[in-house]
Amino acid sequence: MPSFPLEPFRIKMIEPVRILTRAEREARLKETGYSVFNLRAEDIYIDLLTDSGTNAMSDYQWAGLLHGDESYAGSRNYYNLGEVVEKIFGFKHWVPTHQGRSAEHILFGVMVKPGDLIPNNTHFGTTKGNLRGYGGETIDLAVDAAYDLYGDEPFKGNMDIEKLERFITEAKAAGKHIPLGMTTITNNSSNGFAVSLANIRATAEVYRRHDIPFFIDACRYAENAYLIKQYEPECAGMSILEIANALFGCADGMLMSGKKDALVNMGGLLCMNDDELAKQVRKAMFYSEGFYTYGGLAGRDLEANARGLLEGIDESYLAYRIAQTRYLAERIRERCLPCAGAVVWPPSGHAVFLNAGAMLPHLPGDQRPGAALLAAMYLAGGIRAGNAIYPRAAAAANDEAPLHLVRLAIPRRVYTQTHFDFVAEVLGEIVAQGEAVPGIRLAPGSPDAGAFDARFEPVS
Numbered sequence: 001m002p003s004f005p006l007e008p009f010r011i012k013m014i015e016p017v018r019i020l021t022r023a024e025r026e027a028r029l030k031e032t033g034y035s036v037f038n039l040r041a042e043d044i045y046i047d048l049l050t051d052s053g054t055n056a057m058s059d060y061q062w063a064g065l066l067h068g069d070e071s072y073a074g075s076r077n078y079y080n081l082g083e084v085v086e087k088i089f090g091f092k093h094w095v096p097t098h099q100g101r102s103a104e105h106i107l108f109g110v111m112v113k114p115g116d117l118i119p120n121n122t123h124f125g126t127t128k129g130n131l132r133g134y135g136g137e138t139i140d141l142a143v144d145a146a147y148d149l150y151g152d153e154p155f156k157g158n159m160d161i162e163k164l165e166r167f168i169t170e171a172k173a174a175g176k177h178i179p180l181g182m183t184t185i186t187n188n189s190s191n192g193f194a195v196s197l198a199n200i201r202a203t204a205e206v207y208r209r210h211d212i213p214f215f216i217d218a219c220r221y222a223e224n225a226y227l228i229k230q231y232e233p234e235c236a237g238m239s240i241l242e243i244a245n246a247l248f249g250c251a252d253g254m255l256m257s258g259k260k261d262a263l264v265n266m267g268g269l270l271c272m273n274d275d276e277l278a279k280q281v282r283k284a285m286f287y288s289e290g291f292y293t294y295g296g297l298a299g300r301d302l303e304a305n306a307r308g309l310l311e312g313i314d315e316s317y318l319a320y321r322i323a324q325t326r327y328l329a330e331r332i333r334e335r336c337l338p339c340a341g342a343v344v345w346p347p348s349g350h351a352v353f354l355n356a357g358a359m360l361p362h363l364p365g366d367q368r369p370g371a372a373l374l375a376a377m378y379l380a381g382g383i384r385a386g387n388a389i390y391p392r393a394a395a396a397a398n399d400e401a402p403l404h405l406v407r408l409a410i411p412r413r414v415y416t417q418t419h420f421d422f423v424a425e426v427l428g429e430i431v432a433q434g435e436a437v438p439g440i441r442l443a444p445g446s447p448d449a450g451a452f453d454a455r456f457e458p459v460s
């Protein structure tokens, strides 16, 4: 076998990209206040900001767009998608939504009341925001290994079953209500680490015993299923569909951003078994997403989702996808030697996470090594990446300075091995520059660092 991932497709249509000159890149970065999020996409050569909605669709998906039935209610694409949803996820009820966070908004609006507690392995940012918006309190209960950045264990995204049991028992004793319990696969806010089937079964058993509905945040369920197949010996002989059926068979419902493993640019799903909950969801979504047979999507989008979900569980696609991410992680590790701690391990399905603090050790925390690395990547190679969210519990577990992580999220079926070799080469150059890479600080008069319009400047 070759030592690099073989693409299970060939290229039929291309989108030109260009790399600006160094002087142009410097000017663009300055104009945006050193915030790569605010760059114009056309000024970027390789965009690794997110894997969400940035996927390339197949010719079969594009052909599906022409089969869009744009009737207001009951389009044929709704039924096509329904068949696929039934086959993969198997819940009694489902509705489409325009993306993952709208599924969250609708479900939590129906289920969550002020003061409620909602556990998860690690809540994603929008999940947290939506739950808190309804007065809920979010609790992260991932295993301790989730906070070890370099160990080899394949399932560092797991829920800590003992912590979960203890948390529920104590919450109940304190008279608290837990309207639903969750787990997120893969665990994006914890370096995209995978979750094992055994762990999902154990999580489901705890929730069931305590009579708590169990919902899976399933954006990257197919990548997670492939990692289960690779690393969980009892699942080695199962197909991805069988693993998916086993995963969702443990749960009472799921929500999902289709912008990940449905291989589309827009879409989402919300599924559940409970009849009464389904009724309330359909009613609640009417005023935001629209009627439950289209959920904020055009008929053609529903069709692309139906076809993309099936392509997303194709084993040759997933083998390539997972190998591609690992390939990038391994090349960066090689290129960034002697910096031992550059790459968080193991690489996830959708992204490579970098420890910017370890790569730029001359920068103290207040000179924002993460932002400094993002700026350096754009300046050196026209590459955009994003800040990674490091869970609060993790920062507390590492009593030294909080970590500064950067996420290289990989759009599906978009970039080639040459692009990845280039990314690794650029990162190697940045590490080799050492102390010449400047820190970044908030510019005088800027809104605070978390604001979308925050402006920064290099520390001279």
Ligand SMILES: Cc1ncc(COP(=O)(O)O)c(C=O)c1O
Pocket: 052, 099, 100, 101, 102, 124, 126, 127, 184, 188, 189, 217, 219, 256, 257, 258, 259, 268
């Ligand atoms: C784990 C997880 N949940 C939910 C969402 C929200 O999905 P969307 O961006 O489609 O609203 C995301 C998006 O990145 C995610 O990674």
